[in-house]
Amino acid sequence: MLTILFDGVAYGMLLFVLSVGLCVTLGLMNFINLAHGAFAMAGGYLTVVMMNWYGISFYWCLPAAFIVSAVLGVFLERTLYSRLYDKTHLDQVLFSIGLIFVATAAVDYVMGASQQIINLPAHLNGRFEFLGASIGVYRLFVIVICGLLTVALQFVIGRTRFGSRLRASVDDGRVARGLGIDVTFIFALTFAFGSGLAGLGGALGASILSMDPTFPLKYMIYFLIVIAVGGTTTITGPFFASILLGVADVAGKYFVPSIGGFIIYSIMVLVLIFKPEGLFARSTKR
Amino acid sequence: MSVASATDMSAAAAGPASLRLMSAARWRWYEFLFWGIAVACGLSTLAPALGFTVPVIPTKLMLMSEILILGLLALSIDLTLGYAGLVTLGQGAFFGIGAYTAGLMAKYGAGVAPLSDPLLGLLGAGLAAGVVGFATSFLVLRGSDLTRLMVTLGVALIVEELVNKLKDITGGTDGLQGVMSSSVLGIWDFDLYGYTAFWYALGITFLCFWFCRRLVNSPFGYSLRAIKGNALRARAIGMPVNARLIQVYTLSAFIAGVAGGLLAQTTQFASPDMVAFHRSADSLLMVIFGGAGHLYGGLIGAAIFRVMQDFLSNITPQYWLFWVGIVLILLVLFVRNGVIGLMMAASQKYIAKVPPKSGALK
């Protein structure tokens, strides 16, 4: 029982780190970036290449995945995304799907279509018993990293100067510009950060989720579910939504495997029927 | 007396204005061209029998049937998205329900004359999808675009799971086998070359298109545009906004169901692919690609998208996706409102160069 709860939390945490960047671009910048998963894929594949081809330690891969995905994010933001901020949501959907196609085909070309598997350092493998629950060391590792990230994220957005500038830029770009805030820079940085987190999520998830070229499309639905259930006005919303979905998914599949597939979708539809803005949405001023 | 004369006067003023309003519904030359090309594509298959060959087109009859069917599905999305402004990512659910309904009717109705009739099958497909559409329409009345996107997607995913689970009825993941389509109107059998399938799909698609065209040019259609334009104002002039949305959503589900039924009948099976997420996403993509809000957007989008895919995947079966992606990105970056937007921009450039014959046109 506790094992299931633990697995669910780990799964949820991973979902959170993967999707929080999307929450930022969607909620704060009002940009539907369906290609978010492509950045996660970049991080995942980078880990695969570094570990399997060059034998670099897994621990180096994590920051590398973050940085490379962030750089990739900032590059694409400057060259492509920034031209689309004032386009309609539909255009953004079309664009980001196009980007997914390109990323999928490109990864396929370079890395091949088959699943990539990484082998974690031995001390991250294995399990131990704790209070009757069987704890996987790696999942514990994931929980700890993701937990720290969440706290750091909350702090950055809620407490720092950058956070307040970001919120100002989002509330009203023109006013923020008038106040001397470099909105373009803030957006680029935010986008980079969101992409970096996705990349890190991809690196962390490379061994649990399967890394293949269809990754961005396969997981897009999950990211969107997290955002829809959690709402986009806070960071905590998607966080709790991820945990809820992770636990519900894992528990559902464990206890009633025959209908396991329904659970996540049903939860989402139910939540959206009763709380169309998401379960944890703050009521907005307007 | 005076009342009558006032009416006369307004009626006199109304003449040109009324014509002007109705002119939006007039068939234009390019519409005849569009459907003419579709018919010509079908007719060109007869060319070899007459002793000459038309390259490219005749070899693609199956592809063209598929384009028509996908175009019809996209048309159903355009009705909600382009006119009423409702985003949906779950049209695949209705498509799939239609496909399975038509498939089951053809399978179990085989031999039982009226049940196995393809046209009746389509009606059944449409009705089944329409009922589900009506039942779920209440979910799309609230919330933002994202909420609608996700709720409709959620419904589609649940339907997909149901199709997988109800193995005894649907055949599960392996798909519904043994669908035997009866001949259309008892005359034309579905042949290997896809002649019947093509003309049948063309006929049904045109019929649905014609219906939608009437609809969007009716007072009802304009009330949908009003809702899309400004729902608050629409309510303030006394419009039953929710009722209208429910009606159009249900209708759209009906048409999607008919499209699904067509696919099941012309391919003689139904599989979970027909409900799958990618079906919903592709069809939405086609509408946006073609340009929403013109009815032709979905059809053109489906045509260009599928021809492009077929063309590219012949050149590079493994990496065609890359080039499709590039096209999508370029389209968004440089064009407004899809392919139709591109055409309109081009024609406006042309009009700007050629001075109009009379000032009254502008």
Add this chain to the structure above:
Amino acid sequence: MQRRTVVAGLAGSAFAATFAGGIQIAAAQEVVKIGLIATLTGPQAASGRQKVAGARLFMAQHGNKVAGKTIELIVKDDTGVADQTRRIAQELIVNDKVAFLAGFSLTPLALAVAPVITQAKVPAIIMTAGTSVITERSPYFVRVSFTLPQQTVPLAEWAAKNGVKTAVSLVSDYGPGIDTQDAFKQRLEERGGKVVEQIKAPLANPEFAPFLQRAKDLKPDALLLFVPAPTAGSLMRQVVDRDLAGAGIKVIGTGDITDDDQLNSMGDAVIGLITSHFYSAAHDSPLNKKFVAEFKQANPNMRPNFIGVSGYDGMYAMYEALKKTDGKTDGTALVEAMKGMKWESPRGMMSIDPATRDVIQDVYIRKVEKKDGELYNIEFDVVKDVKDPLHK
């Protein structure tokens, strides 16, 4: 890159053929076309690549001339969607006038073309899809790959002999998965064992952990696994992560889960895993050694797996059938020619059952071992000439 050139060249010719289709009918008599419908994009892409590579290797080794005819291979991507498979099949038959269809990554894809090939009388060579029922759906299906029950029954026998009293099965929820779990249950229970639970995971499933945990908590002697080869990697990672072996559970499965192409990247933790299958890249025969070496040479980063060898053998069957009919492309005659055909494949001896048009072959029990720094499925037991047990 050599592979790119080959792809481009082949694609180019396929492309040209499509466009010229309408015009070339008269000239086409000297060319025999084979339509290979593979899934080259999407989640099943890896299986499509193997198939195409296997088929091309055969053509590279044996040339493209058979019985005076030139063989032309047309490769199409069906994206793993059944109505695409069907449309492509129909187009290949009607436009390209192919003599054979081949490929089919998943059962529904094969089933979707059944009405078309029956109507058109064109033989379709199944190179992957593994549900028993397929060949019964059209008299023009010939299978050179395998069926799941064919692999599973010997495994159940082996398990019963090796002290497995209770077992749990975890399979992907679709035709082949159901076949696997049912065949296993039936045979194991005939031998006095007991399958305590049959768990079915959705086909597209990113997270196996809860299913594995459930299996683990049931504490069976053995856990039978089946998922399609392209998803086997992540399943096996999680199997290792759950430490089922440590809990005293013997993990067994069909060869799909220790797919030769991916086995190396699964890591040493899978060493010792017992599977049953008809092909291993480590199969000890001169023919296989040559096959593996040349396959690897033509396709860097790939190791042939059971799908690759099926693509190879499929081409063999088609070549031989054409030889027997003296180049005539009458579909019924070609199917007749393939019935009862028997030959040595890189997998070992195989034949086509004249009654069912399904494959008869040896099924090996293998264990994952490390050899020359690579992981291989090393065969240590064999059941000869296994027929699919579900066919009448």
Add this chain to the structure above:
Amino acid sequence: MTTVLETRVLRKAFGGITATNDVSFTLPAGARHALIGPNGAGKTTFVNLLSGVLLPTSGSIFLNGEDVTEWSVRKRSRAGLARTFQINQLFADLTPLQTIMIAINERENAARSWFRSFGARKDLVGEAVELIESLNLADVIHNRVGSLAYGKQRLLEIAIALAAKPSVLLLDEPAAGVPESERDQILNVVAALPASVSLVLIEHDMDLVFRFAKTISVLVNGALFVEGSAEEIARDPRVRQVYLGEEVINHG
């Protein structure tokens, strides 16, 4: 004189802020009434409550003697209550003629038709054309609304409301943001409205208020501060203090 619109102790609170504070208000038939008050006095909130865009926290609203407190925007509209918005709420992609036709169709229950062509009913089109001409929009009748000059858009905003043939019309700052040169057009239109329509004008601009209104209510901090005839209000020192004075200072 009959009362067409009435509120009883109407209250609307947003969290801790009371935007409308126990307002009891009556509007007699044929009224030319203005609702004024300083910025943030809750004028727009009050109009939103009257028209049903917002639902009140407590209190009730009566339209032609019927309790409409729980009614939707649409139902009130159909019962004869029309309004304009402070910020234009138009259909940017349609033309003025189409816009007015949509409104008239709705009023005449002709919008349910799926098959009749839009604009086929000449009687309704005639009415629409007349209305558009009477509001000086004839020259732009077929232009895209989104491309119209702001003053024209404000006129159209009034035209839509009139198309419903309302018994009560709420005009929320009809001249706000309109350039000086186009103001007169709007004033003339408002002045020429038929007596059968009872009018409530929410305005900031005192010129407009005194030119047009017979009676005035002053709203301060969400509560009804004082009511009376235009002359009374103009003379009232309290009003000068809280409102007019401030205006003078602002304008100075």
